Amino acid sequence: MSISPExxxxxxxxxxxxxxxxxxxxxxxxxxxxQLKDQVVDIRKHFWDEVxxxxxxxxxxxxxxxxxxxxAEILSERERSHRHLKKLxxxxxxxxxxxxxxxxxxxxxxxxGSERVYVGVSSFLDEDGETFLVYDWRTPIASLYYDFxxxxxxxxxxxxxxxxxxxxxxxxxxxxxxxEFLFDTGMMIGDELLQEVLSKxxxxxxxxxxxxxxxxxxxxxxxxxxxxxxxxxxxxxGKTSAALQRVAxxxxxxxxxxKADQMVLFSPNPLFxxxxxxxxxxxxxxxxxxxxxxxxLHHRLGRKFDIEDPFEQIEYVLQDEANKPDYPARIxxxxxxxxxxxxxxxxxxxxxxxxxxxxxxxxxxxxxxxxSHEQMLAQFYSYDPSIRLPNKVVLLKEWLLRELxxxxxxxxxxxxxxxxxxxxxxxxxxxxxxxxxxxxxDDEAGFDDADQEEELLKAMIVKEKFKPxxxxxxNLRFVDVPALYRKLFEDxxxxxxxxxxxxxxxxxxxxxxxTLGRLSRSELPYEDATPxxxxxxxxxxxxxxxxxxxxxxxxxxxxxxxxxxxLKRLFPRARMTVLGDFNQAIFAHSTTLQGQxxxxxxxxxxxxxxxxxxxxxxxxxxxxxxxxxxxxxGMDIEPFQREGGKPQVTTAPMPxxxxxxxxxxxxxxxAEGHLSIGIICKTAAESELAYNELLGTADLRxxxxxxxxxxKGVLVxxxxxxxxxxxxxxxxxxASAANxxxxxxxxxxYTACTRAMHRLYLYSAGPLSPFVTALDPSTYELHSIHT
Ligand SMILES: Nc1ncnc2c1ncn2[C@@H]1O[C@H](COP(=O)(O)OP(=O)(O)OP(=O)(O)O)[C@@H](O)[C@H]1O
Numbered sequence: 001m002s003i004s005p006e007x008x009x010x011x012x013x014x015x016x017x018x019x020x021x022x023x024x025x026x027x028x029x030x031x032x033x034x035q036l037k038d039q040v041v042d043i044r045k046h047f048w049d050e051v052x053x054x055x056x057x058x059x060x061x062x063x064x065x066x067x068x069x070x071x072a073e074i075l076s077e078r079e080r081s082h083r084h085l086k087k088l089x090x091x092x093x094x095x096x097x098x099x100x101x102x103x104x105x106x107x108x109x110x111x112x113g114s115e116r117v118y119v120g121v122s123s124f125l126d127e128d129g130e131t132f133l134v135y136d137w138r139t140p141i142a143s144l145y146y147d148f149x150x151x152x153x154x155x156x157x158x159x160x161x162x163x164x165x166x167x168x169x170x171x172x173x174x175x176x177x178x179x180e181f182l183f184d185t186g187m188m189i190g191d192e193l194l195q196e197v198l199s200k201x202x203x204x205x206x207x208x209x210x211x212x213x214x215x216x217x218x219x220x221x222x223x224x225x226x227x228x229x230x231x232x233x234x235x236x237x238g239k240t241s242a243a244l245q246r247v248a249x250x251x252x253x254x255x256x257x258x259k260a261d262q263m264v265l266f267s268p269n270p271l272f273x274x275x276x277x278x279x280x281x282x283x284x285x286x287x288x289x290x291x292x293x294x295x296x297l298h299h300r301l302g303r304k305f306d307i308e309d310p311f312e313q314i315e316y317v318l319q320d321e322a323n324k325p326d327y328p329a330r331i332x333x334x335x336x337x338x339x340x341x342x343x344x345x346x347x348x349x350x351x352x353x354x355x356x357x358x359x360x361x362x363x364x365x366x367x368x369x370x371x372s373h374e375q376m377l378a379q380f381y382s383y384d385p386s387i388r389l390p391n392k393v394v395l396l397k398e399w400l401l402r403e404l405x406x407x408x409x410x411x412x413x414x415x416x417x418x419x420x421x422x423x424x425x426x427x428x429x430x431x432x433x434x435x436x437x438x439x440x441x442d443d444e445a446g447f448d449d450a451d452q453e454e455e456l457l458k459a460m461i462v463k464e465k466f467k468p469x470x471x472x473x474x475n476l477r478f479v480d481v482p483a484l485y486r487k488l489f490e491d492x493x494x495x496x497x498x499x500x501x502x503x504x505x506x507x508x509x510x511x512x513x514x515t516l517g518r519l520s521r522s523e524l525p526y527e528d529a530t531p532x533x534x535x536x537x538x539x540x541x542x543x544x545x546x547x548x549x550x551x552x553x554x555x556x557x558x559x560x561x562x563x564x565x566x567l568k569r570l571f572p573r574a575r576m577t578v579l580g581d582f583n584q585a586i587f588a589h590s591t592t593l594q595g596q597x598x599x600x601x602x603x604x605x606x607x608x609x610x611x612x613x614x615x616x617x618x619x620x621x622x623x624x625x626x627x628x629x630x631x632x633x634g635m636d637i638e639p640f641q642r643e644g645g646k647p648q649v650t651t652a653p654m655p656x657x658x659x660x661x662x663x664x665x666x667x668x669x670x671a672e673g674h675l676s677i678g679i680i681c682k683t684a685a686e687s688e689l690a691y692n693e694l695l696g697t698a699d700l701r702x703x704x705x706x707x708x709x710x711x712k713g714v715l716v717x718x719x720x721x722x723x724x725x726x727x728x729x730x731x732x733x734x735a736s737a738a739n740x741x742x743x744x745x746x747x748x749x750y751t752a753c754t755r756a757m758h759r760l761y762l763y764s765a766g767p768l769s770p771f772v773t774a775l776d777p778s779t780y781e782l783h784s785i786h787t
Contacts, residue, residue: 003170003182011172012179018099018133019177022092022124029089036082043075091122091284098174099124100134101211102145106153108164119145121210122284137210138252145169146218149186171211191641198617198642202676202728202757204710205278209241217242220577220611221249227607230556230599231579234637235627235754236618239579240724243552244279246577250550251285263288264548264571268555268723269311274709275725288552293563296570297529300543304482305524310558311684311705313526314586314720318683318745329510330525336505337527338560346531348498349488350538354389356381357494359480359487363400363469366416370469371403376478390541393476400473408466412458420461421454432456481536482519485528489515530562542569549574555723556580556599564599576602583631584751586720616754618726620644622779623760627753629775630746647753647760649735649772652785655693655765661785662731663697665761666714669729670698674759677714678727680752682739684718690733691716719752730756733763740769 003011054060100120107114117135119142124134135142140157144166147153154163171193173181183192194212213221220242223229233239247263260280265288267273273290280287294309301307313334321327336342360376362369379399383392411417432453472478488495489512495504505511518525524532537543548571553559557580567576578599600608614636616624621639626647628634648665652658662679669677679694681687684704691702694716703710703717710725716733732752740749749771753760762772762780772780 003184008179008182011170011182015099015174015177015179018124019096021126021133022096022099025127026089026092029085029092033082033085033089036078036085040075040078040082043071043078087284092124094284095120095122095124095134097176101172101174103168103170103172104145104166105168106141106144106164106166108162111164114165114167117141117144121208136252137213138249143218143222146213147215173211194617194640195642198640198757201674202726204275204676204712206240206244206276208245208279208282209238210245210283213242213245214238214615216611216613216615217245221246223609223611224250224253226603226609227575228600228603228609229575229577230608230610231577231613232610233579233581233613234616235581235584235751236616236624236726237581237613238617239581239613240276240554241279242613243554243577243579244276245283247288247550247552248280248283248285258549260286260288262548263550263552264574265290265552265554266559266567267292268558269705269721271703271707271710271721272554272724288550289548293530293559297533300533301524301529305522305529307524307529308526309705310526311718311720315683315685318748326510326514329507329514332505332507333511333514334527336511337531338562340561341499341502342531343534343562343565344502345488345495345498346535346538349535350389352494352498353484353539354385354392357487359483360478361480363404363472363478365411365465365469370407371400376400389539393479393540396478397473397476400478401470404466404469404473408462411462411466412455417458417461421457424457424461428457428460432460476540479539481532481539484539485532485535486516486519489519530560530566534562534566537569544572545570546573550577551575552577552579554579555584557582557585558723561599564602568602583634584723584747584754586723586748586751614638615640618757619754619760620758622646623753623756626760626775626779627750629779630750630753630771644758647762647780648783649762649764649768649780650783650785651764651766651768653765657785658763658765659693659697662694662733662761662763665731666694666698669759674728675712676728677731678722678725678729678755679714679716679731679733680719680722680755681716681733682719682745682748686734686739687716687718719748722755723751726755726757728757729759729761731761731763734765735762735769735772736764737767737769740771746771 054064098120100118102119104117104119105114106117118133119137120134121137122134123132123136123139125131126133137145140155141162143155144153147155148166150166150169152163153166154161156162168184169186170182170184172179173193173196181193181196185192197209197212209217217238220229220231220239223246231239231242243265247260247265250263251258251260265273265276267276267290269292273292277287277290294307297307317331317334358377358380360373360380362373363371376396380392380396383395387395435456488498492508492512495508495512515525515528518528551567551571551574553564553567553576556578564578600610602608615638617640619627619639620642622644624637624639628637628639631637650658650661652661666677677698679687679690679700681690687702687704691700694700698714700714700716701711703715703721705721707721715727730753732749735749740746749769753762762768764772767773
């Protein structure tokens with residue numbers, strides 16, 4: 001709806017007024033921030049000058065303590081005030097160029113007039129400290145802006161539901177204090193603004209979407225009811241964006257109780273971490289913790305095993321299977337080991353181990369068995385059967401420590417100890433002598449120094465030698481977890497009984513051979529790492545983190561039920577937000593987020609809410625129409641009405657012709673202003689090849705799994721590392737049938753193509769992938785180069 005020049009002028013005048021007020025308040029505030037900072041520095045520097053330290057008697061100690069406490073309180077009060085004012089000033093500085101992006105005029109039922117509510121990234125109050133000149137987008141009233149078109153609307157407050165009428169809904173684009181775009185909208189968030197925002201180029205970092213949050217995304221952001229929120233959303237539907245704004249919302253809503261470091265985001269890879277790391281700071285919030293599941297596995301098992309990472313696994317899965325006799329068994333194994341069936345098998349194994357079959361390691365000392373595994377077994381199974389497995393392990397640990405104490409004392413009499421006495425160095429003698437002196441000071445009676453010294457030295461020698469046994473006991477290393485895990489693959493009868501009533505996978509024999517082979521080389525395949533750790537913790541007791549209150553899992557389709565079960569146990573006090581797209585499940589195991597799944601069962605029906613996003617914002621209409629054709633249920637995906645060229649598919653008999661074509665396309669894209677370009681490949685090897693082929697034609701960067709952050713430019717990248725990110729233009733390096741024809745590769749192909757915002761190019765030397773030839777030919781343009 002058009003806005004009269006007069007109204008535009010009035011709105012600009014208001015922007016100017018708000019900026020004036022911001023500047024004025026900042027002028028008052030900033031010197032105070034500076035002063036407080038100086039005071040904090042000063043107090044820290046002279047902390048001890050103000051404290052009278054006197055420890056002569058109890059009263060003096062108390063006085064010293066009180067004076068220290070007082071000084072510490074002054075310091076922490078100044079630090080708090082400084083932090084508070086600094087945050088306030090930062091917020092105002094952030095508002096200066098763009099004070100707000102939306103306005104609604106809301107007439108509450110039963111009230112006289114309507115209120116103008118201007119919505120921005122944070123609230124700004126007039127000098128009276130009461131009048132809201134700008135409302136933070138996370139305030140209850142601001143939800144009207146996202147949830148309703150003009151007309152009746154309502155919002156939730158702690159005091160109850162407020163109903164009324166939205167008389168006007170206006171949107172702004174304000175840059176450096178100038179209104180560049182202004183319109184009234186009859187819809188939720190007008191498509192004009194979204195068009196404008198989405199037509200921009202992709203950057204090396206994700207952007208905030210607060211000005212254009214869509215209603216269904218707002219449901220994700222503000223959902224605060226259930227323990228578990230599951231979001232299944234099409235590629236580019238804003239899952240990651242919604243998750244990040246959700247973090248900002250929760251930090252605001254629960255600002256007195258929730259801190260950023262109590263929230264953890266599990267990301268698909270470290271690159272993604274850097275891609276999303278600027279969103280929260282842009283919104284004036286601190287970043288939450290970010291990690292990957294692999295990091296956690298590595299942290300827990302990295303010292304014992306050479307753990308395969310998920311990218312090595314996917315490389316294996318994607319490579320040509322012709323020369324790999326293990327291939328079908330491994331794929332079968334990957335699926336099975338990620339399944340709820342295998343989880344149940346391990347849980348039954350835990351119950352079984354409570355009754356029999358535990359495996360302990362002998363304690364050996366100087367070539368002989370000190371405590372045998374049989375003794376441990378007898379002790380272990382002598383405990384009451386009702387005691388839980390990890391508690392029995394703790395009891396056994398305590399028993400072992402007691403046994404070691406007795407054995408250690410006996411050992412002092414052994415001949416080898418006497419012999420060792422001769423080899424002690426001066427330092428050790430000196431130590432024994434001073435200990436003896438100390439003892440004698442405590443004990444008036446006096447000693448025969450020589451005998452005492454010898455006894456003490458012997459005790460020291462044995463104690464030192466028993467040290468590793470004690471530490472092994474404290475770390476529960478007497479439980480042979482690797483052997484227990486191996487046993488599952490060695491004892492066919494046992495596995496069969498534990499799996500019952502579910503069947504073991506068809507290729508169980510081969511899976512066992514493969515797994516045992518890898519374990520014998522101290523290698524832990526990625527598919528075994530979580531089950532192994534789960535078994536270990538189920539025996540030894542689960543580690544828990546009770547500080548974290550919220551866990552977000554992005555690209556959740558790539559997590560197994562096992563991993564979810566694990567996260568639930570690891571963070572017992574946390575709520576969970578799980579975001580994914582089943583159509584982008586690129587790993588051989590995958591989790592569906594639709595229907596009754598192990599993920600949905602994690603916290604039970606009552607505690608779980610599910611939201612499905614159908615609309616895709618990232619790609620142009622043409623690209624969505626092309627890519628959704630690759631999926632069975634693709635027609636559910638709605639493109640956002642943003643136009644661009646149709647995807648371009650080029651075939652040629654010779655790869656060299658395609659490389660020339662690609663170089664030309666990159667140059668043309670640059671000329672059109674598309675600076676972020678992704679050349680997406682299937683594997684790391686293909687990426688290396690593409691990089692070398694195209695070297696010199698553009699400013700290329702090869703992205704590997706250990707590349708720490710994205711940079712602008714032409715990136716050559718394997719599809720599995722491009723997960724979650726986007727480019728102005730995507731060039732699919734090899735879309736041939738030879739490269740993509742297996743059904744298991746469909747989702748990888750789809751994921752690669754859906755990374756494109758504005759332009760998509762596919763190249764194929766020889767016949768094209770059936771994923772393209774099966775599409776409606778009107779959804780793309782085909783070019784054939786003939787040489
Ligand atoms: N409401 C919105 N306003 C503006 N831009 C949006 C909105 N929602 C999504 N986008 C944009 O759409 C693109 C895709 O968003 P995002 O990466 O969050 O989607 P996703 O569902 O996580 O995608 P994928 O699963 O394909 O990785 C981003 O550029 C994001 O900024």
